Amino acid sequence: MSKSPLSINLCGIEFKNPIITASGTFGYGIEYSRFIDINKLGGISVKGISLKETSGNKMPRIMETNAGMLNAIGLQNVGVEKFIKEKLPILKKYDTKIIVNFWGKSVEEYVEVAKILDNENVDMLEMNISCPNIKEGGIAFGTDPKMTYTVVYETKKAIKNKPLIVKLSPNVTDIKIFGKMAQEAGADAISAINTLLGMAINIETKKPYISNITGGLSGPAIKPVAIRMVYELFKTVDIPIIGIGGIMNYKDVIEFYLAGAKAVQIGTANFVNPEISLKIIDDLEKYMADKNIENITDFTGKVEI
């Protein structure tokens, strides 16, 4: 049997296709199983997990903006213990790769959560050093190159079994530096980008639309920024890049590949249409057949300058 044109190997893990649902937009996977066949997905990156259960930010937390949305959920999650006990066993019944996105308020917390997850039945770990919506942790690690190095290095050192993806923030002057830091510190892959810091104000009440004042911008509005950053990262690092940012259809996926991605994550689009990831997979299959391409990774970094 010949290999599927969509199958990829990411850090030693075989994915049936490169379509992964992005953290924070697909719950713990279980939420969507009522609406779509999640067995068809390449993988699921679950809502960012922390050491302790976290209740997140005050309401209102979301606001639609032009071709995108702002969110400041604040990394609400059930905590690593409950995730392993209550969510993971259900998720494991599905035939898709499980990437556990996780975060901490300190280096020690990152290390602690990673160590726990390293011994669980999951496929990859994705460390979030780029959430713009919480004061401690998250973005503080993702916008200072030294801190990026330290937190990735310490986490990588503490785990033995799972490949480590580092999810980078676009809210920096030069993302190449952060890609380099993550690679030097031992990251097995990079995912880029997280949301862009943004703000929206209601002109009637003169108040920000979301309680956190600022929030993370996602959706098609940010795609050109994400493409540019994946392109820059591809020229800088050797480890695989997972492209994220405003993907709405298969053409967007190909564009991320040309910029340098080896896999992609679908985020906000899941909110718009729960079936969108499956449609993208179908459309990509057709595209590969029509163009007679052996494997989708043949496109990686093939932008012609």
Add this chain to the structure above:
Amino acid sequence: MKGKVVSNTKLNDKYYLMEIECEEFVNKAKPGHFMMVKAQQYDYLYDPLLRRPFGVCDIERGRFKILYVLIGKGTNLLSQIKINSTIEFSEPLGNTFKYNGGKKVAMVGGGVGIAPLLFLARYLKNQGTEIDLYYGGKTEDDILMIDEFKKYCSHIIVTTENGKVGQKGIVTEPLQKNILQYDKIYACGPKKMLEATTKIAVENKIPIEVSLDERMACGMGACLGCLIYLKNDNGEIEQKRCCVEGPVFDGSKIVWSNQ
């Protein structure tokens, strides 16, 4: 799901009523359900991006209705959708109003919050329940579908803040006077109205269910953008998703100061 727009009627400068044909949806819909509606019909347009939540206003003969207010881009685009065109929406989402066999109930609606009460009234009337409707609006424009409600309700008490239609004032005033007649209260409308209605119900030990409206990105329980704060039996505050655990909640459990 997809359906055909059968009518898209301008009721006045603020409100529209859209009727959509979709047997599959109608067969699944129960009073209290909502759905996410795509405001424009093109897959290649990304603005507006997210679908919009609307309560099921009524169902009849393979068709369902949504009542909407012109607010922004999404609702303005909806208002321009032509009859016979195809529109996309989710299946019926969320929980439903509960019926506990009460003999006489009050429904309290404010503004666009009247929408899910029409479907509920149809259902309760079929169960043999007597219904009084308390319907409040800012102006006469907010008072809609009275002829429809007349089919199901024994009494309809209308209030407007400008006094142009019905009694001048707010809807909780007449409710307060008659509250002891009712076995249960069902309410949907602005949060202040719901909070005041809940207070009256709780003071008189009458069960109350309210349907809440929140900004939603997904409507499916994933985005965590539509949280409602409830007090549980131990007095602890719990976060619930309006889209999955709601939109109908026991009013007496809601922490109104957090909403």
